[in-house]
Amino acid sequence: MNLKQQINILVKLQALDSQIYELNFEKKGIPVELNLLKQEYERKEEEVKQAEQKVKNKQLESKKMEGDLKSKEETIKKQQGQLYQIKTNKEYDSLEKEIKNLKADISLLEEKIIGLLDEVEQENKIFLQEKQNLDKKRQDLQKKEEIGNNRSQEIKQQIEELAQKKKPFASTIEPLLLSQYERILIKKEGKAITGVKDGACEECRFMLTPQIIEEIKMGEELIFCNSCSRILYEAVNS
């Protein structure tokens, strides 16, 4: 088989390799995209956890205040009992003043507790809403992971099929030429052989001299693009 015929087969091989390249490109992108979605989910999950912790902290704080309130009320009760046993007016006034101060403390605490419970209610509402959103996000993520994994499997199978299709073509090409083609394929983003269009390399648009174009047409030796180093062939309409 002469060089020109082998180049024609390389062009067919290239069509299959281009498909393989595209499929591999898509396959590589799947875990990258899934990972980004997962990170986004985990960020959201952390936010929801923090919102829950905030609610819990405020609940604890209000419990503590209620305990404080109760102990102040008990103190008042005790002191009110003591009022009847006091002998002097001075002691009586002093204790009465203490009770009055405690009562003022209590009404302040009550206000604070009410305010805090309002906040707990509001923030709990937000937390529950966000938790619900998070559940939906998790379901979305699982669905996307499933779709992505299925697509990866599908691509793997398609690539295997294309590799099978390549075999009869590859086996007819001289090993040296084939390995040359494959080296360029790896270096040049899955494109090793390219046509001539409007007097230029179709891939990188480098203008070719009329002499080079003539040599390509003759097909007696392998011609490479001086700019992108790909193998050039005579495309239709070149």
Ligand SMILES: [Zn+2]
């Ligand atoms: Zn080129």
